[in-house]
Amino acid sequence: MPRITDTAPPPLPPALTWTVLFLIYTGIAVLLTTYRYLDDLSRNRSGTFGIRTLEEVTGVYTAFVLLPLVFRAADGYLFRQKRGGWIPIAFWHLMAGIVFSLAHTWLMAVSRQLISPLVGLGSYDYGIMFYRYPMEFSNDLVGYTSVVGLYYYFKKFRLAQAQQLAAAQLKAKLAEAQLENLRLQLQPHFLFNTLNTISSVMYEDVKAADVMVTQLSDLLRLTLRASRAHEIPLAEELQITRLYLDLMQKRFEEKLRVNYAIDAALNDSLVPQLILQPLLENSLRHGMKPSGEAMDIRIAAHRDNGSLILQVSDTGTGLGSCDPSVAFGRGVGLSNIRDRLLQLYGDAQEFRVANAAAGGAEVTMRLPYRTAPQSRFSGEMSDASFSRDEASPSGRDTAAPLHPS
Numbered sequence: 001m002p003r004i005t006d007t008a009p010p011p012l013p014p015a016l017t018w019t020v021l022f023l024i025y026t027g028i029a030v031l032l033t034t035y036r037y038l039d040d041l042s043r044n045r046s047g048t049f050g051i052r053t054l055e056e057v058t059g060v061y062t063a064f065v066l067l068p069l070v071f072r073a074a075d076g077y078l079f080r081q082k083r084g085g086w087i088p089i090a091f092w093h094l095m096a097g098i099v100f101s102l103a104h105t106w107l108m109a110v111s112r113q114l115i116s117p118l119v120g121l122g123s124y125d126y127g128i129m130f131y132r133y134p135m136e137f138s139n140d141l142v143g144y145t146s147v148v149g150l151y152y153y154f155k156k157f158r159l160a161q162a163q164q165l166a167a168a169q170l171k172a173k174l175a176e177a178q179l180e181n182l183r184l185q186l187q188p189h190f191l192f193n194t195l196n197t198i199s200s201v202m203y204e205d206v207k208a209a210d211v212m213v214t215q216l217s218d219l220l221r222l223t224l225r226a227s228r229a230h231e232i233p234l235a236e237e238l239q240i241t242r243l244y245l246d247l248m249q250k251r252f253e254e255k256l257r258v259n260y261a262i263d264a265a266l267n268d269s270l271v272p273q274l275i276l277q278p279l280l281e282n283s284l285r286h287g288m289k290p291s292g293e294a295m296d297i298r299i300a301a302h303r304d305n306g307s308l309i310l311q312v313s314d315t316g317t318g319l320g321s322c323d324p325s326v327a328f329g330r331g332v333g334l335s336n337i338r339d340r341l342l343q344l345y346g347d348a349q350e351f352r353v354a355n356a357a358a359g360g361a362e363v364t365m366r367l368p369y370r371t372a373p374q375s376r377f378s379g380e381m382s383d384a385s386f387s388r389d390e391a392s393p394s395g396r397d398t399a400a401p402l403h404p405s
Helices: 014-042 049-065 067-080 086-118 129-202 206-225 234-255 277-286 324-329 332-348 376-383
Strands: 231-233 256-262 270-272 295-304 307-314 350-355 361-368 398-400
Touching: 014 049, 049 067, 049 086, 067 086, 067 129, 086 129, 129 206, 129 234, 206 234, 231 234, 234 256, 234 270, 234 277, 234 295, 270 332, 277 295, 277 307, 277 332, 332 350, 332 361
Parallel strands: 256 295, 256 398
Antiparallel strands: 231 270, 295 307, 307 361, 350 361
C-alpha cells in the first residue's frame, strides 16, 4: 500500500496553467511599461513609449519562455534530491540563477535587436555584453528567487492537499474494510444458527424441516442479492425479517407470536442490512422462558424528527438484575450490531439494550433518517395489512398501526 507521504498531487491542466501564467506576465509587462514611461514623463522625456514597451515586453516574455526550465530546475534541488540542508540547496539555487540570468540576458539582447527594426524603432543598442551580463544578474537573481519561492510554496500547498485527500480516502477505505468484515462475520453466524435450528426439527418433523430448508433458501437468495450493500430500504429488511420469522415459526409454533408496528411511510428509509435478524435471534435464544410459556415479539419503527427509531422487544426472561452491557457478551449478534452502527453512523446513532417496562427485554436503535429510491418491495409492504395490533391465535405475525408519540 502506498504511503501517504509518497502521494503526488494530480497534474494541473497544462493549457489552463500556462494561460493563467501568460496573463500574469502580461499584466506585469503592462505595469512595468507604464512605470517606465511615466518615469520618463516625470523627467520631461517624451516619445519614449515605443522603446519602453519594447524593453519591458521583451524582458518579461523572455523570462516567461524560460519558466518551464525554472520549474524543472526548482523541482530538482527542492523536491527530488535528498534534502541535505540549506547549504546544498543554496548552492544549486545560485547556479541555476546564474544560468537563468545568462539565458535571459542573451534572449533579451537577441529579441530586441530583431524586433526593434521591425516596429520602426531602428537598431537597438544593448551596450557591451561583457558588462551587461553581470549588470542584469542582480535583477534576474531577485526575479528568479521570487518565482522559485512562489513555486515552492504553491507546490507544498498542493502536496499538503493531496496528502490530506489521500489520508481521508485511506481512512474511508479502512472503515469500509472494517464494516465489510463485520458484515461477513454476521452472515455465516446467521447461517450456522439457522441450520442448527433446522437440524433440531428434522428428527421430530421431517416435513416441517423440508419446508424450513426451502424457506432458508429463499432467505439466503434475498440476503445475497443485497450482499454488497451495507444499507438497504427498511421494506427489504422487513422482508428478510418476515422470512426468518416464518422459518422460526416452524420450530416454536404457538410459543412464538410476533407483532409489527411499522409506519408504511418509512419503507424507503435506509437501515443496515441484517440489523433486525440478530436481535430476533437473540430474543429467541435467550428470552424463551423454561416453563415453555409463549413469548411475544414486537418490531416497531417510527420517525422522530431527523432520526429513525427501530425497536425490538419481547416478553421473555429479560435481563433480570444484570447490567445491560452483559448482553453484548452473549454472542456475535449484539456486539456486531453495535460495531456496525458505530462504523456507519459514528456519534449520530444510539444503541440501547434494557429491560422492558412490561417484562422481557427491549432493544432500541436510533439511526439518521435517510431515504432510498423507491424499492420494489415498497408496494408489497404498503399493500400489507397494518390495521391489527394483536397476535393471531395460530402464532403467525400480525401488523399494527404506528402512532408515534
